[in-house]
Amino acid sequence: MTVMQIVKQLFGSMGITMEIFFVTLITSLILGLGLALVRMSKNPILSVIAKFYISVMRGTPLMLQLLVVYFGPFFIFGMQITPSYRLKAVLIGFALNYAAYFAEIYRSGIAAIPVGQYEAARMLGYSKTQTFAYIVMPQVIKRIIPPVANETITLVKDTSLAFTLAVAEVFTVTKQLVASQSSVVPFIVAGIFYYIFNLIVAVFFDYLEKKLDYYR
Amino acid sequence: MRLLEMNHIKKSFDGQEVLKDISIHVDEGEVLSIIGPSGSGKSTMLRCATMLETIDDGEIIYLGDKAAFSKDGHAVYAKAADLKKIHGYYGLVFQNFNLFPHYSVIKNITDAPLRVQKRNKSEVYAEARELLKKMGLEDKENAYPYQLSGGQQQRVSIARALAMKPKILFFDEPTSALDPELTGEILKIIKNLAAEKMTMVIVTHEMNFAKNVSDYVVFMDKGVIVEEGKPEDVFNSENPRMKEFLGKFEP
Numbered sequence: 113m114t115v116m117q118i119v120k121q122l123f124g125s126m127g128i129t130m131e132i133f134f135v136t137l138i139t140s141l142i143l144g145l146g147l148a149l150v151r152m153s154k155n156p157i158l159s160v161i162a163k164f165y166i167s168v169m170r171g172t173p174l175m176l177q178l179l180v181v182y183f184g185p186f187f188i189f190g191m192q193i194t195p196s197y198r199l200k201a202v203l204i205g206f207a208l209n210y211a212a213y214f215a216e217i218y219r220s221g222i223a224a225i226p227v228g229q230y231e232a233a234r235m236l237g238y239s240k241t242q243t244f245a246y247i248v249m250p251q252v253i254k255r256i257i258p259p260v261a262n263e264t265i266t267l268v269k270d271t272s273l274a275f276t277l278a279v280a281e282v283f284t285v286t287k288q289l290v291a292s293q294s295s296v297v298p299f300i301v302a303g304i305f306y307y308i309f310n311l312i313v314a315v316f317f318d319y320l321e322k323k324l325d326y327y328r
Numbered sequence: 329m330r331l332l333e334m335n336h337i338k339k340s341f342d343g344q345e346v347l348k349d350i351s352i353h354v355d356e357g358e359v360l361s362i363i364g365p366s367g368s369g370k371s372t373m374l375r376c377a378t379m380l381e382t383i384d385d386g387e388i389i390y391l392g393d394k395a396a397f398s399k400d401g402h403a404v405y406a407k408a409a410d411l412k413k414i415h416g417y418y419g420l421v422f423q424n425f426n427l428f429p430h431y432s433v434i435k436n437i438t439d440a441p442l443r444v445q446k447r448n449k450s451e452v453y454a455e456a457r458e459l460l461k462k463m464g465l466e467d468k469e470n471a472y473p474y475q476l477s478g479g480q481q482q483r484v485s486i487a488r489a490l491a492m493k494p495k496i497l498f499f500d501e502p503t504s505a506l507d508p509e510l511t512g513e514i515l516k517i518i519k520n521l522a523a524e525k526m527t528m529v530i531v532t533h534e535m536n537f538a539k540n541v542s543d544y545v546v547f548m549d550k551g552v553i554v555e556e557g558k559p560e561d562v563f564n565s566e567n568p569r570m571k572e573f574l575g576k577f578e579p
Contacts, residue, residue, distance in 0.1 A: 231380055232426035236440035236492060237415055246443070250430045327429050328474040 118289060118298050125285035126305060128199070132271045132281060133309075136206040137264060143207060144214025151219055162215070169212035175276050178205040182277050202274045210267060217259045221252040254324040261317035268310050282306070329356040329391075331417070331496050331527055332377065336398065337386035339369075339376060346372045347383075348551040354496065354544075357525040361538035361559075364548035365573060370531045373548070374500050377529065378420045379411070390417045391495065416445075418496040419489035423504050425481040427473040433460070433484050434469040437491045445492065452491070459487040463517060479510030486517060497521070499530040515541075535574065539563050547573070 113121075151162035169177070182201035185191040225248050233243040272283035282302050289298035332354040339347040346369045354360050362370045375381040377388065379395065383403045388395040395414045396403045405411065427436050437456040441447050460466050463483040473481055482502060489497055499518065503511040515537050521528065522541050532538055538545055538559065545562040547555040547570055555562050555570045563574065 226426075228422060228424055228426035229428065232422065232428070234380070235378065235420045236488070237412075237444040238440065242443060246439070247428055254430070327472045 113289075113293050113295070113297075115297060115301065118293075118301050121289060122282060122285055122298070122301060122305070125280050125282045128274075128279060129271045129281040129283075129305075129309075132199075132202060132206060132274055132279075133268060135203050136210055136267060136271075139203075139207040140210035140214050141260075143211035145218050147211050147215035148218035148222065151215055152222065166212040166215055169209050170216075174205070174209050174270060175273050177209055178202060178273060178276050181205040181208070198277045198279050199274075202277055202279050206267075206270070210263065213263050214260070217256050217263065218252065220259075221256040222248065224255055225251055254327075257317060257321050257324065261314065261321075264313055264317070265310050268313060269306060272306075330354075330389075331356050331391055332529070333387075333389040334373075334377060335387045335389075337373065337376060337388075338384045339372060339381065340384055346551050347376070349386075350548070350551070350553055351386075352546055352553075354527060354529055356495075356527055358527055358543045359522050359541055360529045360544045360546065361542040362529065362531045362546045362548060363533070363535065363538050363573075364554075367550075368548040369551045370548045371500055374420075374498055374529065374531050378418060378498055379415070380420075390414045416492070417494060418498060419492050419494035420498045420500065421482070421486050421489050421502050423501040425473070425478070425485045425505070427481055427485055427488070429473050432470050432472055433465065433476075436473070436484055437488045440488070441491050456487070456491055459490055460484075462520075463487050464513075477510060478506045479513045482506065482510075482514050483517060486514075496527045496529065499528065499532070501531055501533060503532070503534060535563075549573070 147162055147166070150158050151166065153159050153162075178201065181204050182193070182198065185197075186193045229247055229251070230243060233247045238247065271281055274281045275284040275287065278284060282305055286298045286302040290296060330353060332352075334353070335351045337347050337350045338345070350369070350373060352360065352362075352373070362373060364370045372381060376383050379388075382405070383396060385398050385401055385403050387397045387403070393410065393414050394406055395411060396405045398404075406414070428439075431439060434453070434456055437459065438452050441452045441455075442449060457466065457469065460469055463486065465480060465483055465487070468476065468480065468484075473484070476484065482505075486497075486502075502518070503514050506514065511534070515534065518528065518530065518537075519541050530538070530542070540559075542559050545556065545559045546553055547562055547565075549569055555565050555567050562570070565571070
């Protein structure tokens with residue numbers, strides 16, 4: 113098998129990897145913000161629940177979480193698991209896990225906004241929602257870009273954990289090719305794929321950082 | 329016309345009484361200065377007036393509208409809708425400016441009139457430019473706060489407060505974060521506002537300024553008003569605490 117053929121074989125799996133990446137990134141960035149707000153809420157019960165959730169999600173392996181999400185419906189509720197549920201389980205598991213990490217990043221970003229910003233907004237008559245949307249959040253986004261970029265780069269590599277549930281993403285297919293072809297070339301091709309993917313991610317976040325560099 | 333009346337204000341932080349039965353009032357066009365040593369409660373008084381802090385007991389009345397009143401020894405605040413209206417009566421200039429760093433100078437000034445007061449855009453911008461001119465910052469409208477000196481930032485924050493057309497403007501030690509050179513430019517602006525009959529309440533450490541610009545001076549110490557009256561009376565008071573305090577400011 114030539115390198116070109118290997119790349120062709122891997123091509124479809126790259127689409128799956130990108131799907132896992134983008135779906136996870138978008139859903140976990142949204143879920144994470146909600147989770148951060150619950151974590152920071154004045155209601156102590158809600159706050160403790162969110163804190164516990166984040167602690168469990170960060171304190172146990174993602175691979176284990178994927179298996180729980182996949183097998184859980186069968187073992188706990190006796191539901192029939194179909195093969196099409198594999199990718200969904202991966203997406204759910206990733207989103208739930210990454211939301212926890214992003215929640216902590218949001219929380220640190222929100223906590224870093226000086227109380228004077230809230231007071232100034234209040235003196236000018238902004239509602240709480242307006243203050244959050246127009247005064248706080250834009251400053252939070254600027255502050256959290258570096259840690260979010262870090263997590264995002266980790267996410268690109270973590271998509272390979274989907275092999276646990278035999279989802280046909282790049283890593284799963286690569287392993288199959290290595291076994292069937294008795295060659296390490298697929299590993300190298302996969303490595304280059306992940307590297308270029310992350311290079312693009314890094315360039316994107318650099319651009320974002322520069323774009324928000326107009327104020328301090 | 330009486331714009332603000334605060335009667336028998338009491339406020340404690342963790343059992344520590346910071347305001348012990350304080351009463352002040354401000355009439356239209358009047359400049360009231362509150363002076364006193366650190367920890368005297370003067371800033372707390374201002375934060376209570378602007379409702380950044382809640383009072384424990386007493387009453388706060390703006391233009392005849394009760395923002396808070398005393399009932400069974402506790403302060404009760406008006407309904408949210410009434411407080412929102414009362415909120416529109418006043419503005420506050422902070423010691424640390426608290427400009428929005430992600431907004432340009434002009435956006436800092438125009439955003440609230442547009443977003444909160446929903447006023448006409450071209451009118452708001454025209455007024456904002458007028459205010460900037462008054463503050464000597466007509467060439468800075470597209471600058472961002474970090475590009476400005478402390479004195480310029482404070483002038484923008486005064487313009488931002490004025491753009492809301494408040495009936496009373498509060499200043500919380502407006503020059504304390506500035507070096508002496510920049511202090512003068514802020515005091516000059518406040519003096520100009522006083523000449524235009526802007527009603528102001530100023531918490532300050534600038535004694536000469538308080539003496540020159542105020543119609544009425546309140547000297548606070550340890551949560552009580554020790555001396556109050558016309559500046560010439562307060563600054564020539566025979567009260568020992570007052571004399572001791574002023575003595576620290578004269579070489």
